[in-house]
Amino acid sequence: MQIGPIQNLYDDHRQVENRLGRLDALLAAPADTPGLETDLESIVRFLEEDLEIHLLHEERGLFPVLERYIGREAGPIAVMLMEHAEMRRLVGGLRQAFDAWRQQRNPATASALSDAARQAAGLLYEHIAKEDQVLFPLAQRAFAESDVQEVGERMAAVNDPAKEARR
Numbered sequence: 188m189q190i191g192p193i194q195n196l197y198d199d200h201r202q203v204e205n206r207l208g209r210l211d212a213l214l215a216a217p218a219d220t221p222g223l224e225t226d227l228e229s230i231v232r233f234l235e236e237d238l239e240i241h242l243l244h245e246e247r248g249l250f251p252v253l254e255r256y257i258g259r260e261a262g263p264i265a266v267m268l269m270e271h272a273e274m275r276r277l278v279g280g281l282r283q284a285f286d287a288w289r290q291q292r293n294p295a296t297a298s299a300l301s302d303a304a305r306q307a308a309g310l311l312y313e314h315i316a317k318e319d320q321v322l323f324p325l326a327q328r329a330f331a332e333s334d335v336q337e338v339g340e341r342m343a344a345v346n347d348p349a350k351e352a353r354r
């Protein structure tokens with residue numbers, strides 16, 4: 188079976204983990220580390236933009252096809268959707284904490300930033316593990332070739348909103 192689109196989702200997860208590792212290292216680095224603010228900004232933006240596209244690839248690409256096999260209202264897809272909503276909230280909190288720290292660097296804003304990063308990273312690592320170990324293997328077992336192809340097309344439509352509007 189062709190696993191292209193699902194492999195892309197796994198690959199996205201490695202990218203997210205890579206950014207979270209860097210985020211952790213940057214927050215532990217001395218406050219006068221050159222490029223600290225710019226590097227943090229690029230990670231926060233990655234989580235706002237690239238992670239958002241990844242979530243849409245799952246929500247509009249994978250889940251609608253997978254729900255034909257496992258349903259949507261209860262079970263893993265419902266849990267994943269709730270976690271996506273929580274993730275967006277925590278990334279919003281990270282953005283706010285980062286901007287507050289950038290405007291006024293002090294121990295209070297620094298510790299709020301670390302807290303926000305820890306919360307977002309904690310959920311992300313947990314969520315990624317569930318998808319990697321449970322949800323994606325489930326999809327790979329359940330899907331026929333035509334399902335995989337449909338997931339790929341749906342994911343491509345996320346990247347091209349004009350095409351999506353015609354669906």
Ligand SMILES: [Fe+2]
Nearest residue numbers: 245267271318
């Ligand atoms: Fe997800």
